[in-house]
Amino acid sequence: MRVVIIEDESKTAKELKGMLEELDSDLNVLAMLPSVAAATKWLRENPAPELIFSDIQLGDGLSFEIFREVQTDAPVIFCTAFDEYAIRAFESNSVDYLLKPVTEDMLERALEKYRRFRGHLIGNNQYAQNLNNVLAQMDTSYKQSLLVHYREKIIPVKVADVHFIYASNGNVHIHTGQNTSYPVQYTIEQLETMLNPRQFFRANRQFIINRDVIKNIEHYFNRKLFVATNYDTPERIIISKVKAPAFLNWMEQ
Template sequence: MRVVIIEDESKTAKELKSMLEEIDGDIRVEIVLPSVATAIKWLKENPAPELIFSDIQLGDGLSFEIFRDVQTEAPVIFCTAFDEYAIRAFESNSIDYLLKPVTEDMLQRSLEKYLRFKEHLISSNQYLLNLNKVLVQMDTSYKQNILVHYREKIIPIRVADIYFIYASNGVVYVYTGNNKSYPVQYTIEQMEAMLNPQQFFRANRKFILNRDIISNIEHYFNRKLVVVTSYESPEKIIISKVRAPAFLKWMEQ
């Protein structure tokens, strides 16, 4: 999850970044923007993040000026010490309004709210790009086979035979039912887009799982989950506490 923080107090920004990464290891804070001017410049020159956390009172003005000037489609969670801006906040792509001091539990609830909001928009296929300009339009024609280049051969692999996809050191591998693994020329994001989400789940930044190999699920510390598979994985498969509700819902489908 690509996140941007707009905050002029460096200590507060560091604490927020630390809490977000503790809640979900897949969250990547791309940049901390300390002013209205720097935020406008960065948002105009870069792809929209998936989510923005923003203070309201900045050194050079109110952050509302940013969202009047920049047509960003990223939802915003405002974090402020003042409650009088709540009405104006929800006119600026806001999905939540947190009063400082922000705690980890408050962030957890806001992230869960964001994921529910995102899931609703995707499932209803309405205003899909409102959350993230880089989300690929959902396609119901999923891959049935993929080709892998292995040594001097090109090998067709049935998607149904893939146990899981694993990314490590910039290389993505598919693990198959014949106890083999093959490097593929796709990113894990591209692989995710190719596969039927009813059958495959993006567990974290390293793993995509086929539901047929999941043996059981164990509780892990800090409300995370560990997935136990019928085929040994290269490392422990951990579901963050933010992704856990969506994963359990997927397992029940």
């Protein structure tokens, strides 16, 4: 069985590969792909595998973008610590998922399920439609507003008004169009999954930025990028050279 793993944590990818090969000696992991860009390129240039294991949150975006860009007949098993929206979408459309941390028992059950239904999955238009339904549901499940606790009040903040999100020393603040910032209880990783990736980009560990506030982009040293915005930010927004191609591609979409 030809398998592809899409996972940006190399240690996690290697552990998953090791568990899969231990469970099935005939299983062949063709590639371990660390990003949306790498996975999209590989799937376009190579014959489709028989099965894909994919994380959702990758360094340069969400893996849903891969399957919007590339049509594949291969069933996808998502390995995720994702929120309730994705889980409901998977379950309602018969697309399989595994909640992290993934164990050998969970993998064994997933492989057994795949073997039982393989004949119905390969080349099945219904499965492809189910996956497309998941992607469509995820598009409509992103947050439209966030509730913030501020000075004894609970304030609804429209996501459209969020210019950027900044994390520092364990604290996360959303910065809005009124040049106001609010502390939030979410981690920046959680917020990344709540916001539409077509509008918001995870620039680095500190920032998520709204495309509408980007003024210009400058080349920075060592092939990095500096993002200038229409509003002051607590520190410079720097895109690493690894993320730079994905960021520029996102800007063009």
